[in-house]
Amino acid sequence: MQMPKPKIIFSDRWILVINKPSGLVVNRAETVKGKTLQDWVEENNQISKSVNNRIIEDRDFVSRSGVVHRLDKDTSGIMVVAKTPQAFTELQRQFKDRQVIKKYLALAHGRLKPKKGDIKLPLARNPQNRKKFVVRLKGKMALTYYQVLNYWQKGEWFSFLELKPKTGRTHQLRVHLSHLGHPIVADPIYLGRKRLIGDRQWCSRLFLHAQFLSFIHPQCGQRVQFSLDLPEELRKIMPQDERR
Secondary structure, three states: OOOOOOEEEEEOOOEEEEEEOOOOOOOOOOOOOOOOHHHHHHHOOOOOOEEOOEEOOOHHHHHOOOEOOOOOOOOEEEEEEEOOHHHHHHHHHHHHOOOOEEEEEEEEEOOOOOOEEEEEEEEEEEOOEEEEEEEOOOOEEEEEEEEEEEEEEOOOEEEEEEEEEOOOOOOHHHHHHHHOOOOEOOOOOOOOHHHHHHHHOOOOOOOEEEEEEEEEOOOOOOEEEEEOOOOHHHHOOOOHHHOO
């Protein structure tokens, strides 16, 4: 199977901003088969492992291919990659200090109420299934702000949401919504088998898209922001007056 390829949104000497397609794994791992975003970055010479013929000694930067953060395999949208060790360190700091603003668009089952609020629940790895996460009292606290953009009906009710994670836990948005009884449409991990089969009849992939990313440029010190429309495969299943 051919690797879905990212598209470059912005590039300069210090950073690379890309649109990651759904289906593309970000990080290399022993359990990952096929090409990853890291492979694409290296194969397309988006970062250099040497400067003036001197090998860059920042092992973290090199081993991660400049990839500062991640999106789940099934999630699409905006990511930033650092092109230099200095940019890598600075962007990592911003993510750690929660200076990066992230917004996602999602379609969830049911009518989430109230229309605006936050979800603050601790998350931990599921001891029965290491590929999943659950809400657990002794887990790491995770905070998600949400706003319902609209409700719409397709046999059942759905909530079209803007999600703003303040923390960056693995599967945070998916677990928070699933725990509240509003799992994201076509989620292959947190939906039951019957419901997933039903969703896949009209939505081919997880309906979660990283739509907006804002951070301080590591070289000039000015805040920059990038936004993306929904990809076509998600946009086309929205009601006509909802498409964006």
